[in-house]
Amino acid sequence: MKALDELTFDNRFARLGDAFSTHVLPDPLDEPRLVVASDAAMALLDLDPAVAQTPVFAELFSGHKLWEAAEPRAMVYSGHQFGGYSPQLGDGRGLLLGEVYNAAGEHWDLHLKGAGMTPYSRMGDGRAVLRSSIREFLASEALHALGIPSSRALCVIGSSTPVWREKQERGAMVLRLAPSHIRFGHFEYFYYTKKPEQQAELAEHVLNLHYPECREQPEPYLAMFREIVERNAEMIAKWQAYGFCHGVMNTDNMSILGITFDFGPFAFLDDFDAHFICNHSDHEGRYSFSNQVPIGQWNLSALAQALTPFISVDALKEALGLYLPLYQAHYLDLMRRRLGLTTAEEDDQKLVERLLALMQNSGVDYTLFFRRLGDESAALAVARLRDDFVDLAGFDAWAELYKARVARDGEYSQAQRRERMHAVNPLYILRNYLAQNAIAAAESGDYSEVRRLHEVLSRPFEEQAGMEQYAQRPPDWGKHLEISCSS
Numbered sequence: 001m002k003a004l005d006e007l008t009f010d011n012r013f014a015r016l017g018d019a020f021s022t023h024v025l026p027d028p029l030d031e032p033r034l035v036v037a038s039d040a041a042m043a044l045l046d047l048d049p050a051v052a053q054t055p056v057f058a059e060l061f062s063g064h065k066l067w068e069a070a071e072p073r074a075m076v077y078s079g080h081q082f083g084g085y086s087p088q089l090g091d092g093r094g095l096l097l098g099e100v101y102n103a104a105g106e107h108w109d110l111h112l113k114g115a116g117m118t119p120y121s122r123m124g125d126g127r128a129v130l131r132s133s134i135r136e137f138l139a140s141e142a143l144h145a146l147g148i149p150s151s152r153a154l155c156v157i158g159s160s161t162p163v164w165r166e167k168q169e170r171g172a173m174v175l176r177l178a179p180s181h182i183r184f185g186h187f188e189y190f191y192y193t194k195k196p197e198q199q200a201e202l203a204e205h206v207l208n209l210h211y212p213e214c215r216e217q218p219e220p221y222l223a224m225f226r227e228i229v230e231r232n233a234e235m236i237a238k239w240q241a242y243g244f245c246h247g248v249m250n251t252d253n254m255s256i257l258g259i260t261f262d263f264g265p266f267a268f269l270d271d272f273d274a275h276f277i278c279n280h281s282d283h284e285g286r287y288s289f290s291n292q293v294p295i296g297q298w299n300l301s302a303l304a305q306a307l308t309p310f311i312s313v314d315a316l317k318e319a320l321g322l323y324l325p326l327y328q329a330h331y332l333d334l335m336r337r338r339l340g341l342t343t344a345e346e347d348d349q350k351l352v353e354r355l356l357a358l359m360q361n362s363g364v365d366y367t368l369f370f371r372r373l374g375d376e377s378a379a380l381a382v383a384r385l386r387d388d389f390v391d392l393a394g395f396d397a398w399a400e401l402y403k404a405r406v407a408r409d410g411e412y413s414q415a416q417r418r419e420r421m422h423a424v425n426p427l428y429i430l431r432n433y434l435a436q437n438a439i440a441a442a443e444s445g446d447y448s449e450v451r452r453l454h455e456v457l458s459r460p461f462e463e464q465a466g467m468e469q470y471a472q473r474p475p476d477w478g479k480h481l482e483i484s485c486s487s
Helices: 039-044 049-053 055-060 130-146 184-192 196-210 212-216 220-242 292-306 313-320 323-338 348-359 366-373 378-388 392-409 414-422 432-443 448-457
Strands: 021-023 033-037 073-075 079-081 084-086 094-101 107-113 152-164 168-178
Touching (some): 033 049, 033 448, 039 049, 039 130, 039 152, 079 184, 130 168, 130 432, 184 196, 184 292, 196 212, 220 323, 292 313, 323 348, 323 414, 348 392, 366 378, 378 392, 432 448
Antiparallel strands (some): 021 073, 073 094, 079 084, 094 107, 152 168
């Protein structure tokens, strides 16, 4: 394990130069204090978890100190926001401090969010507030624990710095980690500004550092794009299977690596609702839960347009055609496992669709239904869950199909069924009301609930003694929280 001053930097993105980013120093927060840290994320940097309790830790991740080898840069990019093109966006409040490589040879971006104004802040103040920083930290680590590709979060640092949003709040910074923070919008920026040399340099950078295996293919750029299509299809399949709503799927929020990042007004489904909109600013429902699949394809099409200097239009269209079949294969595989099935049958998709149609408007808790389905035999479980549904006759018909399907799947003991299903059906998810409770305590200076919730969510599939309150259905007020992009 390393101390903080033993991190090894290799700032590969910074070496691309000023056409790609701008040197900016972080603007320090007043009276920094540690809110929460992730031991698992610290392990990615080979850091001893004990260093999080040292004063220098809070100073480094609140802008007061920098490693000598760090090169803080604000990245420039553009993107399609709610379907409209914005020609220049960029890191308006974030800074890529540098890239650290660990003992395993992995490179990790250290990206500080809430670090102050940059040339890309537009009308913003460059700050992040405590509530949004806590939400991003919890979401990053919770999604990772669920097996959903995501950026990671090292820590949240709170402060006494006042920040104005709808009201006065306190500023905070979250340090997030990812192998890269390059987005679809990076390629769009150089494409639409007609800078072919820089665009080619960016493409080479991504290909060489993040998709080196594609170099072995006859058309490396096409092979890279196909890989990006597959990674995004798999990521969004996992979002849909676990009921995660991102909320702001703009192309500048889409990772070139197919990982979830730029958390804003996200939410997990409580009651199942295919039309759920988690961002109260999304008046048209562009980024509703059911729209995430087609929007993923739309965003990949926007990236494809930006890659036309390197790949033929016909080849790009063919690669885009892989998205839906790949999505459906990943999604159905996971939903089979969530239903306790180990084999594949032709009508499994209809079995899943029928269940979700019955859940719609019945007030069925999406997460707890699947968890309880694995508690007992198929027959006992569906009998116990029956009363959650409005259409009892419809559910009874589905239950008969499900029991027959389970019987055809094979002979397993109930202990085997339970173990297999509980390994993919979480008991604990990051419900908005749980996050809000932790935020309210933190805003009053009590960080214990944030830390406790983080610990619970780090083991979402494992029943944890004394943590029953985190596995309950939300109170009515908890289902109606309004979450916006304001942070």
